Structure formats: structure tokens, C-alpha cells
Amino acid sequence: MPDEDRVPPGPHRELLVEIHRLHAEVGWPGLHKTSSAIKRNEQGDLPATLSHQGISKILRGESFPEWLRLESLVRQYLAWNFRRRNEADANVQHIQEIWMRASMTRRQKDPEEFAPTDVQLPPREFALKAAQVQAGGGDVFPLLSAAAQYSGVLPLALALMATLPDYGLRLLEQEGQRRDDASVVDFLNEIRSQPSSAWSGQDPYLSVMRGVFRFRPDYGAALIGLLRKQDHSKAISALMVGIARTGSPVDASDFLRGLSRLRSSQELVTEFLGTLSSDMPHALAQRTVDQLRTDRQQRAAQTLESLMTSYG
Structure with missing residues (x-):
């Protein structure tokens, strides 16, 4: 667990506490073992793959993960946890709520920012907002999946073709994965x-x-x-x-x-x-x-x- 100088108190640290708790409950499996298990996806419910380097950066607080990759890590830990296996969806939802708060907190530092309700905007409006944030140096992809839950992946991908086509194509690729x-x-x-x-x-x-x-x-x-x-x-x-x-x-x-x-x-x-x-x-x-x-x-x-x- 990183110290507070690296990840100060707040939603990101709260998120790391939850991830480290899940990691500890299954006996601290190694990075390579976890990455390989995620790639095999034996349960068939993991939305993205994750390298051992990526897992290490998440656990050490060196990077803020995209939601789909974090969900895969969380679900893999839960799949190994017999006591929590039947509560997987509830645990994932709880961690996603923390991730959303941490994501919004990170964006408050930028002049062009998403409000929590922006993910519910119609696809064209969200695409325009995303282009503004991207032009200002912000990272918009972590919120695209959340926005797609409201509008649907296809309408959002189509709207992004006029503003951020590469992001729209990444959404489509994730659909092929999951x-x-x-x-x-x-x-x-x-x-x-x-x-x-x-x-x-x-x-x-x-x-x-x-x-x-x-x-x-x-x-x-x-x-x-x-x-x-x-x-x-x-x-x-x-x-x-x-x-x-x-x-x-x-x-x-x-x-x-x-x-x-x-x-x-x-x-x-x-x-x-x-x-x-x-x-x-x-x-x-x-x-x-x-x-x-x-x-x-x-x-x-x-x-x-x-x-x-x-x-x-």
C-alpha cells in the first residue's frame, strides 16, 4: 500500500484500500499469476485484460486505472475468494462507485471538466464535451464506459466519430472483448x-x-x-x-x-x-x-x- 505522500487521503486512496483488501483476502497472489488468470478468463465475465506491470502500477498507486481493467482485477480477486464469490456483483458495484468519485476528483484540477451528471448527456453533447476536455489535456476515456451505460455503446461511438474517432473505435474494440x-x-x-x-x-x-x-x-x-x-x-x-x-x-x-x-x-x-x-x-x-x-x-x-x- 503506497504511503500518503504518494496517494493522499481521498477517493483514490479509499479505492486502493478496497483493492488491497481483496488482494490480501486471497493470500496476495503474484502479479504474473493474476495477469495470466485474467487473460484466461475462465469465468467468462472479465471485460478486459491486464498485464502484470499494469497490476503493479494499480496496487502501488502509480496509475489511475481505466474502469474495465480495474473491474477485471476486482472480479479475478473475487473469483478466488470463496467467501465473497456470491457477492461479486455487489462488491464490483461498490468499488465502481468509489472509482467514479476518485475519477471526478482527479478532474476537478482541470479548467474543462466533467460534472458527475455529464455521463448522462445525450451522445452528441457528451462527445462535444469530451472533445473540449481532451483539447485541454484531460483524459476522457475512463468516463466513456460510464457514459455508454446511459446512451448505449453504439450511439456514443457514432457520436464520437465526428470529434474523437479513436476513442469511439476503442469502445467498439472493448465490446469485441467483453x-x-x-x-x-x-x-x-x-x-x-x-x-x-x-x-x-x-x-x-x-x-x-x-x-x-x-x-x-x-x-x-x-x-x-x-x-x-x-x-x-x-x-x-x-x-x-x-x-x-x-x-x-x-x-x-x-x-x-x-x-x-x-x-x-x-x-x-x-x-x-x-x-x-x-x-x-x-x-x-x-x-x-x-x-x-x-x-x-x-x-x-x-x-x-x-x-x-x-x-x-
Whole structure:
């Protein structure tokens, strides 16, 4: 627990007291163990991942966490606490209330600030207010999730396209992380119902599917079966592009193996290999060829190598 010189008395310190209490009640599990458990998400209720460095900074009061990351930490501690497991939602709500007070207190130092009721503003008004705070050097993202609880994620993300598009895309990525497969499809259906012009040239599918790829052990391969039934070709392509641009050779090989298990998968496999050859950095694509051979996916390795030669 940091001393009062680092974190003086107030809502932030109150928040740290609660987090350290939960940490102590489960025997002070290590940072790496906690981070790995959050990433595995065995309970299926954690909205974001958190590195061991991030956990350390939270516990030492060196950073004020985004709510979704803090919620994941709190829920993981509660999942290990048999005595409190049935009270998880109530404990999370209690800590979120403290986090909101601490967040508002931090913003009182800035000339352009959010009032506690601003999270209830209509999406367009909130987006304009957020842009003003951001221009003044403030960090607006911690409150976006709270605002989305009132307005809905999609309306708020759409409103942010005109003012802070990167923040709107981050909201969409978080939805890809926290939703299960069926719920992701529902959310993509909502996106599809919007005119493409509403996104100001941004790709909402890529943002959602980036969250899917980063958070699921199978990188979203199982989700593709549902997407095909709904004719979500844009979302499938976006998932492949996300893996090609930000994934590793191991990620690509594992995803390809998952694709191969799907019914009538050859068309998908061909599309993904083409995406790797065109969107993955050349050096990584070459390493992916080697990884595919190591994983005994010889035909895929040969095809990818041939495609790279053609594109080159």
C-alpha cells in the first residue's frame, strides 16, 4: 500500500484500500499469476485484460486505472475468494462507485471538466464535451464506459466519430472483448444497420474484431461459423486483417488450424492466406511460413509462400 505522500487521503486512496483488501483476502497472489488468470478468463465475465506491470502500477498507486481493467482485477480477486464469490456483483458495484468519485476528483484540477451528471448527456453533447476536455489535456476515456451505460455503446461511438474517432473505435474494440460470440453477432448486426457514411471513413468491423482476436483463445475462429450464417463477410475479413496486421506467426498458425476445422473451410483458408500475404509485414509473413511448417501445415505453408512471391 503506497504511503500518503504518494496517494493522499481521498477517493483514490479509499479505492486502493478496497483493492488491497481483496488482494490480501486471497493470500496476495503474484502479479504474473493474476495477469495470466485474467487473460484466461475462465469465468467468462472479465471485460478486459491486464498485464502484470499494469497490476503493479494499480496496487502501488502509480496509475489511475481505466474502469474495465480495474473491474477485471476486482472480479479475478473475487473469483478466488470463496467467501465473497456470491457477492461479486455487489462488491464490483461498490468499488465502481468509489472509482467514479476518485475519477471526478482527479478532474476537478482541470479548467474543462466533467460534472458527475455529464455521463448522462445525450451522445452528441457528451462527445462535444469530451472533445473540449481532451483539447485541454484531460483524459476522457475512463468516463466513456460510464457514459455508454446511459446512451448505449453504439450511439456514443457514432457520436464520437465526428470529434474523437479513436476513442469511439476503442469502445467498439472493448465490446469485441467483453461479449460472447452470439452477442458479438448481435452487435455487428446493429453496426450493419447503420449507413456506412456514419463512420466517417473508419472501419467499425475491424475495431470489434480486433477485440475478438485479442481476447479469445481461438482468436475468433469458432465465431466465424456464426458470422457465416448471418452473411457477415465484412466482419470475417476484418478479423483476418486484424490478425495479419497485429498478430504473430503463432497466432496466424493457430487461427488457420481453427479455420481448417470448420465445415467447408477451404474458401476461408484461401482468403486468410491471401490476407496474410497482403497485410502482414513481409518478415513476419516469412516467419509464418516457417511456423506453418513447424506445425505440420505444409500445404498452407506452400500456398502462403507462393502468394508472397506473387505479391512481391
